[in-house]
Amino acid sequence: MSALFALVDCNNFYASCERLFQPRLRHRPVVVLSNNDGCIIARSNEAKELGIGMGDPYFKHKNFLRRHGVAVFSSNYALYGDLSWRVMTVLEQMEPAVEIYSIDEAFVRLPPLCGSTAAMQARQLKERVDTCVGIPVAVGLGRSKTLAKLAARIAKKKNLGVFDLEHCREQQALLAAVTVGDVWGVGRRSVKKLNLQGIYTALDLQKSDTQRIRRTFGLPMARTVVELGGTACLSLEKCPASRKSIVSSRSFRQPVTELRDLSEAVSSYISIAARKLRDQGLVATNLHVFLATSRFRSDIPRFSGSRMVSLEQSTSCTSTLIKAGVRTLKALYERGYPYNKAGVMLTGLCRSDICQQSLFAPKNTKQQAALMGALDQVNDRWGKDVVRYASSGLSRSWCMKQARKSPAYTTNWSELPMVRA
DNA sequence: TCTGGGGTCCTAGGACCC
DNA sequence: TCTGGGGTCCTAGGACCC
Numbered sequence: 355m356s357a358l359f360a361l362v363d364c365n366n367f368y369a370s371c372e373r374l375f376q377p378r379l380r381h382r383p384v385v386v387l388s389n390n391d392g393c394i395i396a397r398s399n400e401a402k403e404l405g406i407g408m409g410d411p412y413f414k415h416k417n418f419l420r421r422h423g424v425a426v427f428s429s430n431y432a433l434y435g436d437l438s439w440r441v442m443t444v445l446e447q448m449e450p451a452v453e454i455y456s457i458d459e460a461f462v463r464l465p466p467l468c469g470s471t472a473a474m475q476a477r478q479l480k481e482r483v484d485t486c487v488g489i490p491v492a493v494g495l496g497r498s499k500t501l502a503k504l505a506a507r508i509a510k511k512k513n514l515g516v517f518d519l520e521h522c523r524e525q526q527a528l529l530a531a532v533t534v535g536d537v538w539g540v541g542r543r544s545v546k547k548l549n550l551q552g553i554y555t556a557l558d559l560q561k562s563d564t565q566r567i568r569r570t571f572g573l574p575m576a577r578t579v580v581e582l583g584g585t586a587c588l589s590l591e592k593c594p595a596s597r598k599s600i601v602s603s604r605s606f607r608q609p610v611t612e613l614r615d616l617s618e619a620v621s622s623y624i625s626i627a628a629r630k631l632r633d634q635g636l637v638a639t640n641l642h643v644f645l646a647t648s649r650f651r652s653d654i655p656r657f658s659g660s661r662m663v664s665l666e667q668s669t670s671c672t673s674t675l676i677k678a679g680v681r682t683l684k685a686l687y688e689r690g691y692p693y694n695k696a697g698v699m700l701t702g703l704c705r706s707d708i709c710q711q712s713l714f715a716p717k718n719t720k721q722q723a724a725l726m727g728a729l730d731q732v733n734d735r736w737g738k739d740v741v742r743y744a745s746s747g748l749s750r751s752w753c754m755k756q757a758r759k760s761p762a763y764t765t766n767w768s769e770l771p772m773v774r775a
Numbered sequence: 776t777c778t779g780g781g782g783t784c785c786t787a788g789g790a791c792c793c
Numbered sequence: 794t795c796t797g798g799g800g801t802c803c804t805a806g807g808a809c810c811c
Contacts, residue, residue: 387797388796388798393797395797395798411796457793458793539791543790600799648796650795780811781810782809783809783810785807786807789803
């Protein structure tokens with residue numbers, strides 16, 4: 355008997371968080387809005403029953419929400435982050451193998467258990483989170499992550515709390531009842547293509563030819579097919595890979611045309627991104643600035659572009675980044691466009707304690723070889739990892755190639771030693 | 776000078792996820 | 794009038810270099 359995956363998924367997470375502090379909203383519909391109160395990004399079950407869609411623009415529903423007595427909240431990410439941490443801590447206290455997948459979901463590996471024991475264990479997880487944090491969760495059990503996701507979906511849909519797809523007799527019938535677009539990893543674009551090939555349900559996809567899917571849709575989709583068949587391709591990642599990019603961007607309430615105003619906006623986004631960078635103990639090598647006009651307006655000129663600047667030295671210093679960012683913005687800016695959105699992205703991220711001592715950005719293959727040589731000497735165990743880590747100032751493709759060459763390559767950076775090149 | 780292969784860098788965009 | 798923000802991975806083409 356092999357191990358089972360459990361997916362613990364918080365129900366309507368943001369809405370549940372708001373409700374936690376206002377119990378009077380218990381049976382009332384609740385929605386939470388995105389930044390700028392632009393879109394609806396979380397809905398309680400009652401709000402879903404009213405027909406409010408995920409991502410719907412707030413302005414279109416404003417009157418409707420008022421008429422139906424829906425409680426509306428602007429988002430409070432600090433609160434959600436804190437409650438998420440509490441939920442994850444409870445899970446980690448109960449089980450040794452937990453992967454925090456997103457702010458409101460975690461995969462848990464359960465040891466091989468017989469049917470009733472697995473469900474019982476899942477129920478204990480659910481009850482503990484409920485008691486200790488007060489956030490309702492659904493738990494799905496399956497032989498792969500994809501099946502666990504599907505099971506959690508069924509648990510929510512049928513209001514079961516816990517659902518074990520592995521020890522369930524009607525597995526095939528249940529898969530046949532799930533449309534293929536509701537399978538984890540199958541997006542809107544692929545649904546159309548799959549339908550053209552006669553694949554409409556999760557069961558159809560499970561029964562399809564893996565090689566053909568691989569050729570038509572690529573590796574990730576082929577993995578989904580195998581996972582649906584009960585073979586785990588995706589493992590539990592206890593230590594999350596380190597960040598590869600940090601983004602800070604916003605849409606404007608009104609179109610912005612002046613460079614001065616855009617500079618102000620970009621500077622403030624850089625401050626936010628640099629703060630995140632420092633909080634995570636990282637430095638960045640590249641800064642991207644991007645600008646775009648509204649994608650919903652056909653009556654005004656369209657523009658969307660980005661520009662990157664490589665920094666002379668990896669840094670997390672706000673003023674250095676702002677100077678570079680404003681220069682880059684000037685190069686990107688074109689007069690006459692009503693810009694609707696701007697943002698910045700930091701890439702070439704590297705842990706600051708390693709980077710400050712060892713990183714120099716090699717300009718050619720000779721320098722690359724020298725860097726690799728120096729870092730390889732650290733020791734066999736860490737060498738390749740450090741190379742990839744310390745070389746984040748290099749191009750992505752070069753790093754990937756180095757990483758692939760190493761069979762022992764891992765993405766677990768948590769115990770990396772300090773290095774001097 | 777011509778020729779070609781192999782490689783990187785950059786930009787852009789597609790697809791997926793929460 | 795108003796339509797989110799933050800991620801990952803992959804692909805492709807043009808410019809450029811050795």
